[in-house]
Amino acid sequence: MSEASTDARTGTDIARRTAPLSVVVGAIGLLQNVLVPAIAIGVSGIGGQGRFLLAVGMVVAAVVFGSAGGYLRWRRLTYTIGAADIRVESGILSRSARSVPYERIQDVSLEAKLLPRLLGLVTVKFETGAGGGEDLSLQYLTNAEGDRLRKLVRERRDEEQAAASGDEAVETDTDEPEGEVLYSLPPRRLLTFGLFEFSLAVFAVLGGALQYLDSFAGIEVWDVDLWRDLAEEHGVDWLALDARLKALSAVTGLFTLVLIGMATGVARTFAREWGFTLTRGPRGFRRLRGMFTRTDVVMPAHRVQALVIGTGLVRYRFGWHGLSFVSLAQDAGDASHVVAPFAKMDEIAPIVAAAGFHLPGADTDWHRASRRYLTDSILIDGGLFALAVIPVALFAPPLWALVPLGLAFFGAAAAVLSWRFKRHALDDTQIFARHGLLSPTSKIATRLKLHSVEIAQGPLARWRGYATVHLGLAGGEFAMHGVPLNEARRLRASVLETISATDYSRLDAPLEDGPDQAFSAAQSGFSANLAAT
Amino acid sequence: MDQSVAPSPSGLPVDDDGALTRLHPNYTHALRVKTVLMAIPFLVAALVAETIIRDAPLPFSLPPGAIAGPVLLIAIVLVIRVPSRRYNARGYQISADRLRVVRGLLWRSDTVVPFGRVQHIDVDQGPLERFFGIATLTLHTAGNHNASVSLPGLEEELARTMREEIRAHIRRESM
Numbered sequence: 001m002s003e004a005s006t007d008a009r010t011g012t013d014i015a016r017r018t019a020p021l022s023v024v025v026g027a028i029g030l031l032q033n034v035l036v037p038a039i040a041i042g043v044s045g046i047g048g049q050g051r052f053l054l055a056v057g058m059v060v061a062a063v064v065f066g067s068a069g070g071y072l073r074w075r076r077l078t079y080t081i082g083a084a085d086i087r088v089e090s091g092i093l094s095r096s097a098r099s100v101p102y103e104r105i106q107d108v109s110l111e112a113k114l115l116p117r118l119l120g121l122v123t124v125k126f127e128t129g130a131g132g133g134e135d136l137s138l139q140y141l142t143n144a145e146g147d148r149l150r151k152l153v154r155e156r157r158d159e160e161q162a163a164a165s166g167d168e169a170v171e172t173d174t175d176e177p178e179g180e181v182l183y184s185l186p187p188r189r190l191l192t193f194g195l196f197e198f199s200l201a202v203f204a205v206l207g208g209a210l211q212y213l214d215s216f217a218g219i220e221v222w223d224v225d226l227w228r229d230l231a232e233e234h235g236v237d238w239l240a241l242d243a244r245l246k247a248l249s250a251v252t253g254l255f256t257l258v259l260i261g262m263a264t265g266v267a268r269t270f271a272r273e274w275g276f277t278l279t280r281g282p283r284g285f286r287r288l289r290g291m292f293t294r295t296d297v298v299m300p301a302h303r304v305q306a307l308v309i310g311t312g313l314v315r316y317r318f319g320w321h322g323l324s325f326v327s328l329a330q331d332a333g334d335a336s337h338v339v340a341p342f343a344k345m346d347e348i349a350p351i352v353a354a355a356g357f358h359l360p361g362a363d364t365d366w367h368r369a370s371r372r373y374l375t376d377s378i379l380i381d382g383g384l385f386a387l388a389v390i391p392v393a394l395f396a397p398p399l400w401a402l403v404p405l406g407l408a409f410f411g412a413a414a415a416v417l418s419w420r421f422k423r424h425a426l427d428d429t430q431i432f433a434r435h436g437l438l439s440p441t442s443k444i445a446t447r448l449k450l451h452s453v454e455i456a457q458g459p460l461a462r463w464r465g466y467a468t469v470h471l472g473l474a475g476g477e478f479a480m481h482g483v484p485l486n487e488a489r490r491l492r493a494s495v496l497e498t499i500s501a502t503d504y505s506r507l508d509a510p511l512e513d514g515p516d517q518a519f520s521a522a523q524s525g526f527s528a529n530l531a532a533t
Numbered sequence: 534m535d536q537s538v539a540p541s542p543s544g545l546p547v548d549d550d551g552a553l554t555r556l557h558p559n560y561t562h563a564l565r566v567k568t569v570l571m572a573i574p575f576l577v578a579a580l581v582a583e584t585i586i587r588d589a590p591l592p593f594s595l596p597p598g599a600i601a602g603p604v605l606l607i608a609i610v611l612v613i614r615v616p617s618r619r620y621n622a623r624g625y626q627i628s629a630d631r632l633r634v635v636r637g638l639l640w641r642s643d644t645v646v647p648f649g650r651v652q653h654i655d656v657d658q659g660p661l662e663r664f665f666g667i668a669t670l671t672l673h674t675a676g677n678h679n680a681s682v683s684l685p686g687l688e689e690e691l692a693r694t695m696r697e698e699i700r701a702h703i704r705r706e707s708m
Contacts, residue, residue: 451676454644462641472650472676479678496645500630503649503703 015078015089021119022140026070027063028115034062079138081152086126088136100126100136102156106328107298110146114292122146126153150298154283179281182351183340185273193273193342194266196315200257202264278339280354285325287339299337303327304355305474306445308336309348316439323348325355326476336476357444360425360432369422370466373482374415382412424480426491429498431471433480445471445478447498455488471495553624553635559665560623560686564616566661572608579604625684627695630702632672634684646672646682648702656692668692672699 038055069092077090085101107127116122121140141149185193274291284300306326315321321343324336340351345359352359360366385408393401414437421440424433431450434442451472461467467488471478483491579601586595618638626633631647655671662668662685670692671683687695 451650451674452644452646452679452682454642454679456643457641459639470678472646472674472679474675475677477678492645496631496647499647500649 015080017078018074018138019121019140019142019145020074021121022116023067023070023074025116025119025121025140027067030062030066030070031059034059081149086136086153088138098136102153105153105157106303107300108150108153109298110150110296112143112294116140117292117294124149179279179286181277182280182285182354183276183278183343183347185276185342189342190270190273190276191266193320194269195262196312196318196320196342197265197269198258198261199264199268200261201268202260273341276341278351285339285355287337297337299325299327299339301355304357305449306443306476306478307352307355307357308476309442309444311439311441313438315342319344321345321348323351326473328475352444357430357446359444360427360442364425364427364432366423366425366432367483367487369419369480369482370464370484372464373461373466374419376460376464377415377419377482378412381415382408384408385411419482422482424483424491426494431478431491431495433478435481443478445473447495448502449474450478450495450499453492453495453499455485455492457485553626553633556620556623556625556686557667557688557691558620559667559688561616561620563661563665563667563686564619565612568608568612568616572611575604576601576608620686623686627698632682632684632695632699634682644679644682646674646679648699650674650676651699651703654696654699656696658689670695 038059041058042052042055072092073090076092076095077088079089080087082099085099086105087097087099089095089097105126107125109125109127110122111125112122120143122143124138124141124146126136138149271291273289275294276289277287279286280301284298284303287295287297287299289295304325304327308324308326309321310324311321322338323340323343324338326336340348349359385404388404389401389408392404418435418437421434421436424431426432426447429447431445431447432442434440451474453472454470455467456470457467465485466482467485469480469483469488469491480491583595583598583600586600587597615638622636622638622641624635626635630649631645633643633645635641635643652673652675654673655669657669657671658667666689667686668689669683669685670687671681673681
């Protein structure tokens with residue numbers, strides 16, 4: 001037994017509280033929420049002369065009552081590191097207790113938003129893969145306590161697995177080496193990435209803020225007369241603006257829009273991905289990212305169920321792709337973990353290899369979707385609008401018929417474009433599928449980690465002899481559309497052959513290293529898992 | 534009857550596209566009764582609507598049975614025709630290490646679950662199913678798609694035998 005775990009064992013079964021500073025963080029958070037309405041009341045006409053007093057009173061009351069509530073909640077929330085599980089008891093009046101056994105904890109991730117980060121606090125999340133956000137989390141422990149807890153949970157899990165196998169020789173290393181950096185985003189790359197993340201979200205925020213101003217400050221933002229009066233007050237003659245000036249302003253406006261969109265994209269990307277580092281340690285992948293909210297996520301390599309390689313309309317033309325892992329643990333509501341948001345394919349390849357997968361090669365035998373499927377989707381996607389041309393041409397003004405005609409054209413074009421990327425391939429260990437309209441998204445799954453195979457056919461598909469193949473994938477969907485029926489059957493037979501060869505309980509075994517994999521040494525840390533199975 | 538053939542998990546060649554075993558004929562009857570129970574509220578609603586319209590001062594007069602007639606017709610088709618077709622469309626195939634379930638009249642679906650991926654197994658019986666001596670076998674997997682695959686209309690005893698066989702297989706594998 002290592003030192004750290006005996007140390008922890010003495011602390012076993014003691015109910016602990018979260019860091020006292022979390023009360024302060026809660027109070028400051030409240031202050032932020034109440035400050036804007038208070039200022040709005042202060043500057044607006046609500047309450048007449050006493051409005052400043054009202055605003056100040058509001059802030060004070062919110063902070064006092066909020067902090068008192070926060071303090072009580074803090075007093076009443078305790079967590080216990082038990083021998084077999086972690087228990088959290090909480091609630092001021094109605095008490096609730098939740099217990100999570102160590103063996104059910106998939107990941108322990110640490111997250112620090114800006115304010116807690118300044119105070120040296122983290123949120124510790126125990127991911128169980130239960131789905132629906134029903135995970136256990138402890139808000140605001142000190143950094144040291146968070147790290148200690150994470151280490152402890154991993155040790156307990158490994159110990160449990162070692163005990164289950166009855167093997168005493170399993171060693172668990174307590175201090176974790178940093179591991180090899182697989183991928184990182186330097187600021188320069190981040191800037192390029194940001195330019196592709198064009199976003200007009202700032203206008204939504206602006207619109208929201210204006211709405212807020214509208215309702216709280218009583219200024220009619222959407223009132224054209226107000227602005228016209230304002231303009232005329234400053235000596236602008238509304239009618240004198242001539243057409244050329246209007247055109248110029250339109251162009252300037254568009255240019256500004258693009259500029260703002262790009263600036264927003266860059267700012268958002270910097271905030272989200274700053275300091276992005278992916279390392280491969282003995283316990284799996286570890287991802288650090290975030291400027292204001294710093295997150296630290298660990299993903300055991302054997303939990304990776306499938307890979308998704310996505311890209312964007314424009315960035316695809318420049319050879320940029322993004323890689324995410326599909327696993328049972330959730331990442332901020334997203335079912336997959338982004339491990340390389342913006343990378344060239346030759347940077348993605350080593351990460352893929354480290355996860356025990358491989359990319360499709362030149363010898364990969366791709367199969368396209370059925371030609372009949374293409375014909376049918378053109379007819380359905382374009383044909384429905386084409387049919388609408390007739391009544392529109394008969395009953396509407398002449399040129400209106402162009403609208404459904406254009407839509408029919410776009411529908412048919414979309415069908416052709418999406419067929420262009422649609423394909424799948426099967427090799428000895430993996431299954432690949434690709435789809436997309438203007439840029440391709442690829443999915444890679446191990447044949448071994450699939451759970452069921454379904455061949456589904458609608459009436460049309462049955463008549464035309466193609467099918468949709470659904471694969472049961474833990475943590476995600478995997479479907480291939482328009483596969484010729486014979487090919488679908490062949491696919492199912494070979495996938496099932498692989499699945500049947502290995503039982504579910506052996507799935508978590510370490511990935512079998514091929515001779516071409518450079519990371520076999522790093523995987524020795526999974527010996528505990530091997531022993532468990 | 535097909536049901537008399539007990540599934541022999543050993544020795545059967547693994548053939549996904551081979552002949553399907555049919556469900557217990559009582560499944561059709563259970564479906565019929567279920568459809569009748571579902572149709573009754575609609576029929577009652579149609580009759581009520583008819584009386585209301587007959588009493589209402591309308592500029593035109595509806596012939597008697599203008600609403601209840603079509604509803605009754607649809608109900609009869611649903612009760613007599615659809616259950617037997619649905620029964621014919623369903624089938625299953627059990628082999629040494631997998632269960633194949635085929636279902637659907639218009640939208641056909643053909644699912645195979647290997648026993649090695651079964652998380653847990655349910656055998657359910659509703660009151661109707663109990664009356665007809667049939668049961669539903671449900672296999673749960675860890676995949677998001679087909680998280681549970683159910684096979685209704687098995688003879689009660691057969692459903693339990695199948696459950697035991699699949700369970701034995703799981704235990705053998707995970708030893």
